[in-house]
Amino acid sequence: MVAVPGDDHAHDHKPGFFTRWFLSTNHKDIGTLYLIFAIVAGVLGGYLSFMMRAELGEPGIQIFDEDVRRFNVYATMHGLIMIFFVVMPALIGGFGNWFVPIMIGAPDMAFPRMNNLSFWLLPTAFACLIISFFVSGGDGDGFGGGWVMYPPLSTSGSPGPAFDFIIIGLLAAGFSSIFGAINFITTILNMRAPGMTIHKMPLFAWSVLVTAFLLLLALPVLAASLFMLLTDRIPGGTGFFNPAMGGDPVMFQHLFWFFGHPEVYIMILPAFGIVSHVISTNSRKPVFGYLGMAYAMVAIGVVGFVVWAHHMYTVGMDVNLKAYFVAATLVIAVPTGVKVFSWLATMWGGSLRFTIPMQWALAFIALFVIGGVTGVMLANAGFDTWAHDTYFVVAHFHYVLSMGAVFGIFCGFYYWFGKMSGYLYNKWLAGAHFWLFFIGVNMIFMPQHFIGMNRRHVDFPVEMADGNWLSTMGIIPTGVGMLFFFLMLAEAFIRKRPAGDNYWGEGATTLEWTLPSPPPFHQFNTLPRISDDDGH
Amino acid sequence: MRLKKALMFGIPGLLLAAGTASATVWGLGVENPVTENAQGINSLTKLLMPIIIGITAFVFILMGYIMFRFREKANPVPSKTTHNTLIEIIWTVLPVIILLVIAAPSLQLLYDQDRIKDTTLTVKATGNTWSWTYSYPDLEGVDEIYSNPLNAEQAAAAGKPYLKAADAPLVVPSGTRVKVQVTSSNNLHAFTVPDFGVKVDAIPGIINEVWFEVFDGKEGIYYGQCAELCGVYHYYMPIEVKVVSPSEFDQWVANGGSFDTASTHSGGAVLTAEAE
Numbered sequence: 001m002v003a004v005p006g007d008d009h010a011h012d013h014k015p016g017f018f019t020r021w022f023l024s025t026n027h028k029d030i031g032t033l034y035l036i037f038a039i040v041a042g043v044l045g046g047y048l049s050f051m052m053r054a055e056l057g058e059p060g061i062q063i064f065d066e067d068v069r070r071f072n073v074y075a076t077m078h079g080l081i082m083i084f085f086v087v088m089p090a091l092i093g094g095f096g097n098w099f100v101p102i103m104i105g106a107p108d109m110a111f112p113r114m115n116n117l118s119f120w121l122l123p124t125a126f127a128c129l130i131i132s133f134f135v136s137g138g139d140g141d142g143f144g145g146g147w148v149m150y151p152p153l154s155t156s157g158s159p160g161p162a163f164d165f166i167i168i169g170l171l172a173a174g175f176s177s178i179f180g181a182i183n184f185i186t187t188i189l190n191m192r193a194p195g196m197t198i199h200k201m202p203l204f205a206w207s208v209l210v211t212a213f214l215l216l217l218a219l220p221v222l223a224a225s226l227f228m229l230l231t232d233r234i235p236g237g238t239g240f241f242n243p244a245m246g247g248d249p250v251m252f253q254h255l256f257w258f259f260g261h262p263e264v265y266i267m268i269l270p271a272f273g274i275v276s277h278v279i280s281t282n283s284r285k286p287v288f289g290y291l292g293m294a295y296a297m298v299a300i301g302v303v304g305f306v307v308w309a310h311h312m313y314t315v316g317m318d319v320n321l322k323a324y325f326v327a328a329t330l331v332i333a334v335p336t337g338v339k340v341f342s343w344l345a346t347m348w349g350g351s352l353r354f355t356i357p358m359q360w361a362l363a364f365i366a367l368f369v370i371g372g373v374t375g376v377m378l379a380n381a382g383f384d385t386w387a388h389d390t391y392f393v394v395a396h397f398h399y400v401l402s403m404g405a406v407f408g409i410f411c412g413f414y415y416w417f418g419k420m421s422g423y424l425y426n427k428w429l430a431g432a433h434f435w436l437f438f439i440g441v442n443m444i445f446m447p448q449h450f451i452g453m454n455r456r457h458v459d460f461p462v463e464m465a466d467g468n469w470l471s472t473m474g475i476i477p478t479g480v481g482m483l484f485f486f487l488m489l490a491e492a493f494i495r496k497r498p499a500g501d502n503y504w505g506e507g508a509t510t511l512e513w514t515l516p517s518p519p520p521f522h523q524f525n526t527l528p529r530i531s532d533d534d535g536h
Numbered sequence: 537m538r539l540k541k542a543l544m545f546g547i548p549g550l551l552l553a554a555g556t557a558s559a560t561v562w563g564l565g566v567e568n569p570v571t572e573n574a575q576g577i578n579s580l581t582k583l584l585m586p587i588i589i590g591i592t593a594f595v596f597i598l599m600g601y602i603m604f605r606f607r608e609k610a611n612p613v614p615s616k617t618t619h620n621t622l623i624e625i626i627w628t629v630l631p632v633i634i635l636l637v638i639a640a641p642s643l644q645l646l647y648d649q650d651r652i653k654d655t656t657l658t659v660k661a662t663g664n665t666w667s668w669t670y671s672y673p674d675l676e677g678v679d680e681i682y683s684n685p686l687n688a689e690q691a692a693a694a695g696k697p698y699l700k701a702a703d704a705p706l707v708v709p710s711g712t713r714v715k716v717q718v719t720s721s722n723n724l725h726a727f728t729v730p731d732f733g734v735k736v737d738a739i740p741g742i743i744n745e746v747w748f749e750v751f752d753g754k755e756g757i758y759y760g761q762c763a764e765l766c767g768v769y770h771y772y773m774p775i776e777v778k779v780v781s782p783s784e785f786d787q788w789v790a791n792g793g794s795f796d797t798a799s800t801h802s803g804g805a806v807l808t809a810e811a812e
Contacts, residue, residue: 069768139768146765152740153723153767243741249724250739283606284614289624314726314763315737316744319650323643330635334628340595341627347602349615354607362599369595373588380638382645383584385735386566386577389726389763450563454728454763457771461699 014521025112026521027097030119032420034093037122038409041085046482048078050475053444057472059462071458072144073137077129079147080166083267084173085126087401090409091270092180092215093119096208098420100184102512102519103202105193105528110186114179121176128169137162146456148256151241151249155232164233167226174219174226181215184208193511195530199294202510203287206294207273210301214262214269217305222259225252250315257308265304267401268368269297271408272339275361277510278415279343282358283350284507289342296335296342303332313381314388322381329379336372340365355504356430360411363438364404371399374449389455395448403441410434410485418499421492422518429488436481443474566730570754570779574733576645583641587634649733652747655715659706663718663725663738663762666769670706673717678793681706685774699771700759705778707793709785711752718744726764729777737764750779 014020024030052074055063064071097115101108109115136159137143143163145153154163188209192201201209229252231238239245241252280287287293310329313322343365352358374396377383387393410433418424451467453460460468502513515523565581566574605611662669670681683702691698708714718727720738728735732748760775780788788795 072765072768072770144768150724150765153765157723157767243739248741250742285616286618288618288620290618292624314735315739316742319647322646322650326642326646327639330639333635334631337631338624338628342624344595344598344602345620345623347599347606349611349617350606351608351611351614352603352606354603362603366596366599369592373592376588376635376638377581377584380580380584380642380646382642382649383565383577383580385573385649385733386581386730388735392564452563452567452730454761454771456765457761459699459771461697463697 023116024119025108025116027101027109027112027115028420028519028521030115031094031096031098033119034089034097034122035095035413035420037119037126038086038090038094041081041089041126045078045081045086048074048081050479052078053472053475055458056460056468058469059460059465061459064458067140068458069140069144070142072146072456073133073140073142075456076144076146077133077142080129080170081126082401083147083263084170085122085129087267087405087409088177089122091267091274091405091412092177092184092208092211093122095204095274095409095412095416096180096184096211096270099416099512100205100208101187101191102515102523103205103510104188104191105196105511105524105530106187106191107522107524107527109183110191111183114183118176118180118183121172121179125169125172125176128165128172132162132165132169135162135165136160148253148260149229150256151229151232151252154229155241164230167230171223171226174223177215178219178223181212181219184212185216188212193524193527193530199291200530202273203276203290203293203297204270204273204510207269207276207297210297211266211269214266214301214304218259218262218266221255222263225255225259228252228255250312253312253315254309257311258305260311261308262301262304264397264401265300267405268408269300271364271405271411272297274408274412274415275343275364276346278357278361278411279346281415281504281507281509282353282355282361283347284353284505285346285350286509287342288345288348289338292338293342296338299335300332303328303335307332310379310381310384313384326379326381330376333372333376333379340369340372353507355414356425356427356434357411357415359431359434360407360414363434364407364411367399367403367407367442371396371401371404374399391448391451391453391455394455395445398441398445398448402445410437415504416512417492418503419512419515419517419519422499423492423495424497424499424503425488425492426495429484429491433481433484433488436477436484438481440474440476440478440481444471444478445474447471566733568731568758569733570750570758571732571734571748573645573649573748574731576648577733580642580645584638587638591634652715652745653713655713655747657709657712658715658717659708660717660719661706661727661738663720663723663727663766663773665722665767666762666773668702668706668727668773668775669721672789672793675789678789681793683776685769685772696757696776697759700761700774700776702774702776705757705776707778707780707785707788708750709782710750710755710779712782712785713747713749715745715747718746723766724764725762725766725773727775728760728763729758729775730760731758732777734760735763755779755781755784 020029051063055071061068133142135141138159143158143166145158188205228240232240232242239247241247241249276287276293307325307329309317309325378387378396414430447467447470451464453464499517501516502508511528565578569575569578658674660671660673668683670683672678681704683704686694686701686703688698691701694701718736718738719742720740722740725738726735727738734746734748736744736746756779758777762770762773
């Protein structure tokens with residue numbers, strides 16, 4: 001195994017509260033800040049979705065009757081908050097910061113001060129989005145043009161500062177991610193411990209490396225298109241997307257989805273990495289087909305850049321172009337299948353323990369498969385003629401994100417909670433959280449496949465009432481499940497049951513399990529040495 | 537009671553759909569297909585559903601077996617196998633073959649939908665915030681149709697579904713290839729008639745073309761709703777299409793776009809003349 005010599009615990013000086021949490025350059029503290037931030041933003045994003053589901057519980061307009069437009073504002077903000085301020089900060093900023101340096105045997109990130117900047121840009125960006133709720137967006141407060149922000153609704157269709165605040169907020173969040181990506185790439189490529197070759201690196205570090213490249217290549221395109229929207233919005237400004245000035249609104253959609261499609265892999269790849277570790281640990285068996293797993297993520301990342309227009313089958317593209325995007329999109333099913341089957345093969349022959357993180361991981365695989373096969377259906381432009389902008393699409397992407405990425409987040413949270421906090425959680429509370437959440441989200445999203453309703457409609461014809469009612473009922477177990485999550489947190493921090501260094505036993509082989517729980521403020525003052533016969 | 541009805545979405549629905557001539561599988565696809573393209577969407581859905589359900593069932597059953605067979609009690613000593621080249625090749629190649637099976641009919645449908653054949657009638661649909669304007673560029677004497685939504689009381693009075701019904705429908709003949717030119721006067725919209733297999737975005741400055749041919753004998757009223765976020769009343773922007781027989785359509789044209797036969801004036805039989 002790995003030897004960890006000379007961690008000098010006697011000199012584990014922590015700075016004072018303000019210096020430690022507000023001027024932090026420590027990757028673990030910044031990771032903690034990211035996780036707290038994601039939880040806070042998640043509560044708001046979840047509240048918005050609960051209000052929308054409550055509205056859609058029965059035909060007619062009950063909750064948003066005073067200002068129907070507010071429904072569109074809620075839908076827009078729910079999407080933006082969940083993507084940019086919950087999933088990305090939790091998976092990349094939170095777990096990435098916490099465990100990538102430890103897993104590769106590095107003392108910290110390559111650029112600790114840039115890491116601090118990455119984090120603090122996010123609350124700034126979030127503040128801009130919150131302000132946008134309360135300032136004019138034309139007919140009322142807030143921006144209701146959807147998270148995709150298509151012009152002309154986002155330019156001439158939304159006067160007032162609400163959308164400008166969103167643009168500024170997303171630019172800040174985008175730069176935060178770009179800085180984070182630079183930091184991760186540099187750290188992973190240059191700061192691996194002696195003997196930790198790239199083909200020995202744990203899969204979570206692999207997933208963050210691929211994700212960081214996707215961020216670095218995709219987010220500048222988002223930043224550029226947001227700038228173009230901004231200048232288009234200035235009276236007498238540019239007309240990139242304004243047909244009256246020779247511009248093209250469809251061009252924005254191409255630019256947006258050139259960012260937007262890699263973005264969905266940015267959200268799911270780190271979850272892939274986490275699930276691989278949890279399955280391997282709880283099967284007490286190394287990951288099956290390690291190289292196939294790593295390069296499947298690379299393949300998903302590469303192909304993910306050339307399939308963007310499958311979000312735009314109905315814009316009137318040339319049929320040959322559509323045919324290409326159908327074929328390219330179907331190709332993504334192959335590396336994704338390799339991952340799913342490799343997880344199953346990792347479990348095959350193992351000695352399975354159904355711990356809390358293992359339950360989340362198994363549910364992740366099951367639900368991601370459902371989201372994956374509906375994705376195969378949607379890839380077909382002919383079928384999409386019916387499904388485009390209906391709840392079938394909503395159900396599909398919530399199965400891969402709300403149940404894929406979010407289950408990956410909880411999976412990682414319960415896997416590493418003891419390592420991060422030093423305390424054990426109550427298994428009964430954590431189990432109640434899992435089962436209620438699992439039942440709830442399936443109740444919400446499974447019926448949505450079959451409603452046949454158009455997206456972003458605040459009211460619906462009466463024949464769609466039953467499916468919508470069942471879907472809305474699903475928010476009850478989901479919400480109660482989230483209460484158990486917070487109860488679990490409170491209980492663990494009140495009882496303070498100490499977690500050992502490696503509370504998972506011999507299945508957990510990555511470097512974080514060689515450190516105390518929680519790890520010292522600075523780890524690996526003397527770098528660990530990875531010998532040739534160490535597995536992954 | 538509602539829960540019981542809602543559960544009908546689930547397994548019983550699948551069993552029924554597999555055994556009957558129901559048009560949709562579990563409500564997926566076009567409810568009442570009246571064009572070849574709409575039928576094509578349902579045929580593709582019927583091909584896709586067994587495949588994806590089969591894949592999902594395979595993974596779930598395999599997972600269930602593994603969870604049972606290799607639980608800690610049953611298998612206390614884990615194996616250390618991490619490679620098996622043959623099985624890795626199989627699970628790469630097999631999905632490729634399945635995807636090829638899907639891609640061939642899928643691309644066929646795509647080209648069928650997209651290639652606009654020789655059309656007899658051209659209609660222009662313009663999306664506004666929040667209504668539709670329909671016009672017949674080739675028919676003199678038929679005025680533009682301003683199609684506004686009916687509110688709940690009006691819809692109830694007319695016996696039509698609220699949020700789907702409009703005060704003035706787009707009128708098209710059955711058994712005739714109709715080309716729809718779709719554009720927008722301001723924000724994005726989408727011209728959608730699910731039963732025709734038609735959905736295309738309405739974009740300012742761009743004219744998108746789609747076509748459909750409603751089967752003979754399928755005259756009636758068909759509905760759709762705007763399918764691209766267009767602002768506050770996106771949900772309240774219905775599309776109503778009234779399909780009539782070619783002779784009725786000629787009559788309608790001769791009447792200057794009215795079904796009121798009292799006001800007949802010379803117009804000429806547009807469709808029946810061309811059909812002969």
